[in-house]
Amino acid sequence: MKQERKMHFQEGRRAQQQLENGFKQLENSKRKFERDCREAEKAAQTAERLDQDINATKADVEKAKQQAHLRSHMAEESKNEYA
Numbered sequence: 001m002k003q004e005r006k007m008h009f010q011e012g013r014r015a016q017q018q019l020e021n022g023f024k025q026l027e028n029s030k031r032k033f034e035r036d037c038r039e040a041e042k043a044a045q046t047a048e049r050l051d052q053d054i055n056a057t058k059a060d061v062e063k064a065k066q067q068a069h070l071r072s073h074m075a076e077e078s079k080n081e082y083a
Contacts, residue, residue: 040071040072040075043067
């Protein structure tokens with residue numbers, strides 16, 4: 001009985017540790033998702049602003065649009081990981 005009790009306590013501790021690790025990973029993926037969404041929104045605003053600016057070069061506008069697309073893709077990947 002003593003060995004069985006000890007074994008169950010160890011299993012319980014292991015399960016508790018796995019649960020805590022899972023919550024930690026969830027919280028990290030949530031923070032990453034939120035950060036990526038903010039960066040994607042900021043990049044989209046920058047691209048839109050440059051697109052409206054008559055003094056911006058075509059290369060700058062294209063670079064900003066590519067950056068916005070990349071950030072949107074990263075945010076989508078983070079969203080899937082968080083989900």
